Amino acid sequence: MNNFGVIEVASTATKTTPGWAYVPDTGGHPSLPAALQPKNRKRAAARNQPGLSLSDLTARQENKLRKDLEALGRDNQREVNIPIPHKSSTSSRSQKHTPNVRKILQSQKTFANHLDDYQALLALAESNPAAVVNNPLLFMNKPLASSSASGTPAKSASPAAATPPPTNKRAAAAAKRAAAREREEERKRAKMVSLAPPPPTQPEQQTEQQTEQQTEQQTEQQTEQQGDAEMVDVPTTEGQQEEKEVPSYPPDGTVLPAYKKPPPVAHPGDGDPLLVSVVPGFPTDEELRALMTAPPLNYMEARATFGEEGERYPTRVFCEMCGYWGRVKCMKCGVRVCALDCLEGHREECVTRYGL
Amino acid sequence: MAGGRKPKSAGPAPPSSTLVLDNGADTIKTGFVTGDDSTTDKAPRVIPNCIARDRHSKTYVGSELEKCKDFGEIVFRRPVEKGSIVNWEAQKEIWDRSFFDDKAPQKCDPSATRLVLAEQPNSLPALQTHCDQIVFEEYGFSSYYRGIGPSFNAYQDIQAVFHTPRTPDTIIDVPAEVILLIDSGYSHTTVTPLLQGRLLHPAIRRLDVGGKLMTNHLTRLLSVRHFDMRNETYIVNEMKEAACYVSLDFKGDLDKTWKGTRGERREDYATGAGIAKDYVLPDSHTRFHGIVRDHEPGAAARARKSAVSTEDILTLRNERFSVPELLFNPTDIGLRQPGLADLVMQSLSVLPVGLWPGLLANIVVVGGNAKFDNFIQRLQVELLERVPDECVVRVARPEDPIISTWLGAANFAKHEHADRLAVTKQEYEEHGAAWVARKFALGLGLDT
Numbered sequence: 001m002n003n004f005g006v007i008e009v010a011s012t013a014t015k016t017t018p019g020w021a022y023v024p025d026t027g028g029h030p031s032l033p034a035a036l037q038p039k040n041r042k043r044a045a046a047r048n049q050p051g052l053s054l055s056d057l058t059a060r061q062e063n064k065l066r067k068d069l070e071a072l073g074r075d076n077q078r079e080v081n082i083p084i085p086h087k088s089s090t091s092s093r094s095q096k097h098t099p100n101v102r103k104i105l106q107s108q109k110t111f112a113n114h115l116d117d118y119q120a121l122l123a124l125a126e127s128n129p130a131a132v133v134n135n136p137l138l139f140m141n142k143p144l145a146s147s148s149a150s151g152t153p154a155k156s157a158s159p160a161a162a163t164p165p166p167t168n169k170r171a172a173a174a175a176k177r178a179a180a181r182e183r184e185e186e187r188k189r190a191k192m193v194s195l196a197p198p199p200p201t202q203p204e205q206q207t208e209q210q211t212e213q214q215t216e217q218q219t220e221q222q223t224e225q226q227g228d229a230e231m232v233d234v235p236t237t238e239g240q241q242e243e244k245e246v247p248s249y250p251p252d253g254t255v256l257p258a259y260k261k262p263p264p265v266a267h268p269g270d271g272d273p274l275l276v277s278v279v280p281g282f283p284t285d286e287e288l289r290a291l292m293t294a295p296p297l298n299y300m301e302a303r304a305t306f307g308e309e310g311e312r313y314p315t316r317v318f319c320e321m322c323g324y325w326g327r328v329k330c331m332k333c334g335v336r337v338c339a340l341d342c343l344e345g346h347r348e349e350c351v352t353r354y355g356l
Numbered sequence: 357m358a359g360g361r362k363p364k365s366a367g368p369a370p371p372s373s374t375l376v377l378d379n380g381a382d383t384i385k386t387g388f389v390t391g392d393d394s395t396t397d398k399a400p401r402v403i404p405n406c407i408a409r410d411r412h413s414k415t416y417v418g419s420e421l422e423k424c425k426d427f428g429e430i431v432f433r434r435p436v437e438k439g440s441i442v443n444w445e446a447q448k449e450i451w452d453r454s455f456f457d458d459k460a461p462q463k464c465d466p467s468a469t470r471l472v473l474a475e476q477p478n479s480l481p482a483l484q485t486h487c488d489q490i491v492f493e494e495y496g497f498s499s500y501y502r503g504i505g506p507s508f509n510a511y512q513d514i515q516a517v518f519h520t521p522r523t524p525d526t527i528i529d530v531p532a533e534v535i536l537l538i539d540s541g542y543s544h545t546t547v548t549p550l551l552q553g554r555l556l557h558p559a560i561r562r563l564d565v566g567g568k569l570m571t572n573h574l575t576r577l578l579s580v581r582h583f584d585m586r587n588e589t590y591i592v593n594e595m596k597e598a599a600c601y602v603s604l605d606f607k608g609d610l611d612k613t614w615k616g617t618r619g620e621r622r623e624d625y626a627t628g629a630g631i632a633k634d635y636v637l638p639d640s641h642t643r644f645h646g647i648v649r650d651h652e653p654g655a656a657a658r659a660r661k662s663a664v665s666t667e668d669i670l671t672l673r674n675e676r677f678s679v680p681e682l683l684f685n686p687t688d689i690g691l692r693q694p695g696l697a698d699l700v701m702q703s704l705s706v707l708p709v710g711l712w713p714g715l716l717a718n719i720v721v722v723g724g725n726a727k728f729d730n731f732i733q734r735l736q737v738e739l740l741e742r743v744p745d746e747c748v749v750r751v752a753r754p755e756d757p758i759i760s761t762w763l764g765a766a767n768f769a770k771h772e773h774a775d776r777l778a779v780t781k782q783e784y785e786e787h788g789a790a791w792v793a794r795k796f797a798l799g800l801g802l803d804t
């Protein structure tokens with residue numbers, strides 16, 4: 001029997017097929033009873049080998065995985081450059097752009113570039129808060145202190161705690177890349193601008209000048225929003241409406257109206273005293289206000305991760321060839337296949353790539 | 357702005373026409389909402405959001421792609437990346453041809469129009485600012501609101517999506533009181549809890565699995581197992597949409613589609629067990645789109661051997677369900693992120709437990725991936741395994757999950773909230789881009 005370079009892979013269940021015993025990899029199936037244990041000693045010994053998890057991957061495999069994931073994120077399998085085609089229809093719109101618009105249209109930055117910029121900005125804010133204190137790009141997502149209508153910080157909402165800030169090394173690298181690209185873009189722009197007539201206005205400077213006003217405007221805006229607020233769901237009393245100018249908080253229980261409708265789905269067991277469910281206490285208005293006015297998370301914070309408790313289930317591994325469970329591992333390259341058929345198929349490729 | 361003090365900058369009444377734009381990475385959903393129901397679009401136009409070039413070097417911008425017949429080796433340039441408009445050179449060209457050129461099919465005069473634009477949650481501030489600058493400085497819209505796509509879904513009759521029994525005189529809550537909105541699109545999948553149309557920002561989560569990643573994964577599987585499809589993204593995507601489904605019994609389906617070990621003849625594999633399907637590839641002469649057929653054992657081999665056969669047939673087996681499986685088990689391809697059900701649980705975990713029953717009983721799935729068969733059933737099953745027994749879990753998708761955000765945004769455009777949230781061109785010119793971005797980020801605040 002040709003069983004070159006094969007090792008059985010530890011798992012929790014067995015399946016015997018004529019001539020060879022394979023151990024199905026059932027990782028990821030919490031519903032599978034743990035009682036299904038290997039029965040013979042040989043396989044029990046095999047169980048003592050560590051299961052394949054991502055941390056066990058070799059550097060080569062890790063690298064391949066990263067490349068594979070990168071490839072899965074592409075719009076096209078290969079780099080393409082599609083220029084904007086010449087327009088056949090005419091436009092009566094003027095071809096003049098403002099300096100802001102010109103800069104945006106000329107930018108060839110990718111999302112990854114912009115993300116680097118943002119992370120560099122965050123890193124800078126961390127190391128030198130004074131340097132970015134007026135940078136609107138960093139703080140526009142975070143409402144001013146006065147904007148939290150309840151006047152209390154969102155306690156139940158501490159997004160920053162969910163995701164650790166980028167490590168200094170990575171952030172520094174991002175900052176470096178961003179700075180280099182910024183210089184490059186700047187140079188390109190300088191070239192373009194020198195050919196173009198001088199811009200009539202400098203909106204960016206305006207923005208700077210307005211930073212001071214903004215605080216005022218923002219407060220005004222907020223007051224106004226509160227003043228304008230119409231109570232859609234909660235019937236208001238005349239008295240409350242007259243108080244529009246002065247923001248005041250209604251008594252508890254008004255952020256969300258009481259649940260006054262029938263339960264969503266009727267169930268025959270509803271009347272059974274043994275089945276009466278315990279409804280968890282409804283959050284206080286304070287909590288709800290904090291949640292409903294909490295600032296947005298940033299792009300990295302919103303990305304789901306496994307967090308500290310790690311993955312719930314072991315990673316499932318599949319046959320590289322046919323997609324069935326990858327129960328057998330090629331000793332030469334670590335690739336997983338389901339059985340000898342697929343191993344032979346894999347071997348051709350493996351030999352070409354890594355030699356005999 | 358009703359009541360209250362009017363700022364001196366308050367301009368004229370808001371424009372009577374609103375251009376509602378859900379600017380997706382794959383398609384743009386677009387239409388007009390006017391004060392008059394007879395001239396308001398009932399459904400959006402759906403335009404490919406790309407510049408494409410076919411193998412004969414012909415280029416198509418946006419809706420021109422309708423004219424393309426041969427999608428073999430077609431390549432795309434997409435202005436939207438990770439859900440955000442990144443490349444404005446391309447986006448402007450597509451918008452210009454759709455709305456602003458003399459012969460544009462949805463001709464729009466921005467100076468007399470409000471723009472309501474849907475964006476993804478948690479976008480990068482620089483990209484948001486670019487968008488605002490283009491809207492006002494390049495196009496000169498008279499009024500504008502950039503809002504989070506998932507929140508617009510709250511302005512629909514959500515209980516109708518759930519077929520909640522009710523009496524004819526029931527008042528429809530708009531915005532809906534409570535929704536857990538899942539948007540699974542081209543770039544990624546987001547979970548967004550909403551109370552009365554307000555986003556609960558700390559609980560918004562993103563899984564980086566979307567339609568693009570799944571299509572690319574299918575491409576890879578087919579290229580390993582059948583023939584090289586790496587330059588056939590468009591064709592593979594069609595195949596994915598036509599043939600892939602979410603498995604309700606992954607292990608069972610995987611067993612049924614396994615050919616077995618050497619020499620073994622497995623009955624399920626031979627017959628296809630109702631899972632295997634034959635996919636007839638387009639031939640770019642007579643058949644421009646692929647066709648799904650029930651599996652006929654030997655058909656693919658016969659087609660290959662026969663000299664007169666005009667059909668290229670691929671038999672799809674576990675590819676049909678192992679691709680959408682990535683939404684529920686991203687680690688299957690080594691992507692270290694929790695699956696969708698765990699994503700929902702992570703989102704709930706930062707919210708008071710008292711909100712869980714309402715959110716779990718009102719889960720709405722929108723976006724193109726919601727069209728996979730069994731998507732909502734699988735999510736419901738997995739959530740039931742994770743929540744306390746007494747919790748009611750209801751998961752539903754609107755009739756057309758792709759245009760749901762647009763329909764909601766169109767209703768929003770008629771709601772007084774639109775007047776509250778929109779900014780005018782004059783305000784932009786007075787207060788600047790940062791002020792506009794802050795106002796949008798603040799959102800509605802509270803009514804009380």
Ligand SMILES: [Zn+2]
Pocket residue numbers: 319320321322323324337338339342
């Ligand atoms: Zn195999």
Ligand SMILES: [Zn+2]
Pocket residue numbers: 330331332333334335346347350
């Ligand atoms: Zn190998």
